[in-house]
Amino acid sequence: MIQVKGLEVRYGAVTALQDVSLQVDEGECVAVLGANGAGKTSLLRAISGFAPTAAGEIRFKDESIVGQRPENIVRSGMSHVPEGRGILGQLTVRENLELATAPWRRRGDSIDEDLERVHSLFPKLAERRDQRAISLSGGEAQMLAIGRGLMARPRVMLLDEPSLGLAPVIVTRVFDVLEEVAAQQLALLIVEQNAKQALRVADRVYVLSQGNVVMEGPAAEVRDDPKMAEAYFGV
Amino acid sequence: MLQLTVAGVALGSIYALVAIGFVIIYRATGAVNFAHGDMVTVGAFAALWATTVLEAPILVSWLVAVLMLGVLGMLTYRFVYRPLRHHPFLAVAIATLGLAFVFRGVLFVIFGPQPAALPSPVGGGAVSIGGAVVSRHLLLIIGVTAVLVVSQALFFRHTFLGKSLRATAENQEVARMLGLRTNRIILWTFAYGAGLAAVAGVLLAPVRFVTLDLGFGVLLKAIVGAIVGGFGSLPGALVGGLIVGLAEVFGASLISSAFRDTFAFGILIIILLVRPHGLFQVKAEEKV
Numbered sequence: 001m002i003q004v005k006g007l008e009v010r011y012g013a014v015t016a017l018q019d020v021s022l023q024v025d026e027g028e029c030v031a032v033l034g035a036n037g038a039g040k041t042s043l044l045r046a047i048s049g050f051a052p053t054a055a056g057e058i059r060f061k062d063e064s065i066v067g068q069r070p071e072n073i074v075r076s077g078m079s080h081v082p083e084g085r086g087i088l089g090q091l092t093v094r095e096n097l098e099l100a101t102a103p104w105r106r107r108g109d110s111i112d113e114d115l116e117r118v119h120s121l122f123p124k125l126a127e128r129r130d131q132r133a134i135s136l137s138g139g140e141a142q143m144l145a146i147g148r149g150l151m152a153r154p155r156v157m158l159l160d161e162p163s164l165g166l167a168p169v170i171v172t173r174v175f176d177v178l179e180e181v182a183a184q185q186l187a188l189l190i191v192e193q194n195a196k197q198a199l200r201v202a203d204r205v206y207v208l209s210q211g212n213v214v215m216e217g218p219a220a221e222v223r224d225d226p227k228m229a230e231a232y233f234g235v
Numbered sequence: 236m237l238q239l240t241v242a243g244v245a246l247g248s249i250y251a252l253v254a255i256g257f258v259i260i261y262r263a264t265g266a267v268n269f270a271h272g273d274m275v276t277v278g279a280f281a282a283l284w285a286t287t288v289l290e291a292p293i294l295v296s297w298l299v300a301v302l303m304l305g306v307l308g309m310l311t312y313r314f315v316y317r318p319l320r321h322h323p324f325l326a327v328a329i330a331t332l333g334l335a336f337v338f339r340g341v342l343f344v345i346f347g348p349q350p351a352a353l354p355s356p357v358g359g360g361a362v363s364i365g366g367a368v369v370s371r372h373l374l375l376i377i378g379v380t381a382v383l384v385v386s387q388a389l390f391f392r393h394t395f396l397g398k399s400l401r402a403t404a405e406n407q408e409v410a411r412m413l414g415l416r417t418n419r420i421i422l423w424t425f426a427y428g429a430g431l432a433a434v435a436g437v438l439l440a441p442v443r444f445v446t447l448d449l450g451f452g453v454l455l456k457a458i459v460g461a462i463v464g465g466f467g468s469l470p471g472a473l474v475g476g477l478i479v480g481l482a483e484v485f486g487a488s489l490i491s492s493a494f495r496d497t498f499a500f501g502i503l504i505i506i507l508l509v510r511p512h513g514l515f516q517v518k519a520e521e522k523v
Contacts, residue, residue, distance in 0.1 A: 050408065074414040086409040088402050095398050102399070103414040152414060 001026050001156050001187050002047065002078075007056035009042045016042040018211045020056070024156060024189050029182040031198035031219065032191040034208035040191035041083050043208070044158045047189075048080040049073045061155070075103040079149035083160040085141045089134030093125055096133050096144055100151035111151070118147035121177055139170035146177065156187040163194040175201050199223050237367040239484055245373035247480020248380035249439050253450075253457035254464070254472035255387075256431035262404040262467060263424040266316055266327040270334040271432055272454025277338050278304050278433030279440040279449055280346060283353050293356040300433045308429025312422050339447050350444035353437065376438045383434065384473060400424060452496070456483070459499045463506045465513030474514060478502060 002024040009017040017039045024030045034040050045051035047058055049070035058066050065073050074080065079100075088096050097118060101111050119126035122143040128136065133144060142162055149157045162178070163171040171194060179201045182188050191208075192198035199205065205222045207215040215227060257271045268274075281303045285296035315334055319327045355372040362369055391397040402410040403420045410417050436450065443449060457472075460479040464471025479499045486498035506513065 048412070050411075069411075071411040071414050071416050074412060080412045082409070082412060086406065086412060088405050088409060090405050091398065091401060095402075098395070099398055099402055099410075099415065100413045102395075105395075148413065 003059040005057045007046060008054040009046050009051050010054045016211055020213050022206050024187050027185050027187055029188040029201055029203050031202035032206045032208055033195050033198060038208040039211040040208055041160055044160050044191055048078060048158060077155040079152045079154040079157040081145045081149045081159045085145040087133045087141045087144055091133055092130050093133050093144055094129040096148055097151050100148040103152045114151050118150055122147055138165050142174055159190045161192060163197060171197055238369060239488055241369045241373050243481035243484035245376040246484055247477035248376050249435050250457045250460045250480050251473045251476030252380055252431050252435040253453055254461040254476045255469060256428035257457060258461050258469060258472045259424055260428040263421050269328060269331040272450035273335040273338040274304055274429050274432035275436040275450030275453055278436030279353060279445045280342055282437045283351055283445050293354060297437045300437050301430045304429040304433035305426040308425040309422055312425035342447055350446045353440035353445050355441040372441050456499050459503045463503055463513055465515035468515040471513055471515035
């Protein structure tokens with residue numbers, strides 16, 4: 001579904017990613033782990049078109065998407081749930097969800113079924129549908145961000161640190177939902193610092209350190225690998 | 236008293252229309268459009284051209300003016316705003332100032348310096364309300380503004396494009412992440428803002444004359460109104476515009492018409508002393 005080969009991302013003189021290759025297959029859940037500053041956000045932003053690709057190749061559904069506008073990449077079936085959740089606080093919860101249907105909705109199409117599905121995953125969002133999104137708690141805002149990602153009817157969903165700033169019990173709930181979503185034919189690419197939660201739901205894992213992939217493999221293997229801890233907490 | 240109130244609300248409505256158009260573009264892009272006042276002028280001249288050259292009925296000439304300005308707004312987006320959007324704020328501001336002079340120059344070449352009159356579709360007559368004689372055209376100004384303000388509010392609240400516009404104004408990057416084509420949305424915003432300027436132009440023209448300076452002073456007062464209301468807020472632009480119009484008319488009539496143009500700025504200073512962010516304060520996260 002997504003193939004990244006030799007990706008390099010630079011901001012001026014700073015190299016954020018170097019020679020990164022990874023792959024996400026249909027329906028697969030892939031986690032990219034790494035500490036702060038490892039280049040996780042740059043990776044997702046490069047894939048969805050927000051960060052410029054200095055070198056390398058990014059393919060989505062067997063087509064090169066390097067240089068395409070982000071909104072067109074999203075419209076072709078890739079949701080991006082950004083770091084910090086990107087909630088539109090002045091809009092209501094429902095309006096946030098509704099706008100996310102832009103990729104597929106044509107005049108007269110009903111969004112009720114999609115709303116129903118998101119509401120059943122996150123009942124809190126149904127309760128708060130007419131409130132301004134700025135009034136949501138951190139956990140609710142993350143649920144809204146994920147719900148919005150689903151409203152686009154994507155083939156693959158990119159998630160940037162869904163655990164960020166949330167209480168542990170909420171993090172577990174968020175990842176429970178992601179596990180449920182992953183079981184429904186939707187491919188996920190999650191970048192996370194919270195390795196424990198990410199390893200729980202992922203099929204395969206990449207470990208990113210200082211802009212390079214230092215390790216990859218099935219989640220089960222990485223879970224028990226001592227090198228993992230080194231990649232994480234070492235230099 | 237009623238006469239003055241109607242005159243003040245009518246003038247304030249013009250300021251409000253101009254302020255709303257100015258603020259809507261600012262909210263969508265973070266850019267100020269100093270050519271907005273001259274777009275008011277161009278709108279009035281476009282209607283004048285339609286009535287004289289095309290011999291169109293007045294209401295048709297209004298439509299022509301609004302459509303022409305819509306296109307002009309789109310061109311402004313494409314050839315002034317877009318090439319400069321990654322440059323500092325000041326670059327866009329200066330470019331639009333330059334554009335204002337281009338508009339003036341072109342109008343001067345085509346129409347010359349002579350003031351011309353654009354009639355009102357309701358004629359020059361007046362109606363009597365409770366003993367007071369009130370110009371019909373002033374009532375038309377108020378009516379048209381009210382209809383526009385209400386339909387605009389409904390549009391932003393209830394249509395997909397309206398919601399997309401609000402999303403784009405709040406956070407363009409997030410709007411793109413939702414798959415919204417923000418370029419197109421901003422293009423329509425420019426068209427709409429310029430269209431509002433045309434409406435203000437054709438409404439104002441029968442009260443003043445159609446001259447090259449028609450819109451310039453109006454934009455200045457409209458910006459004062461927008462700041463009084465809380466810069467960046469649409470309800471603020473409406474209320475602020477009305478306040479400035481009322482202050483101008485009452486001040487000129489009760490105090491001195493020689494100081495006509497100073498009352499707006501007097502109000503501005505007072506409001507900024509009492510409420511530095513204006514009446515409808517725009518919270519930081521609401522800004523573009």
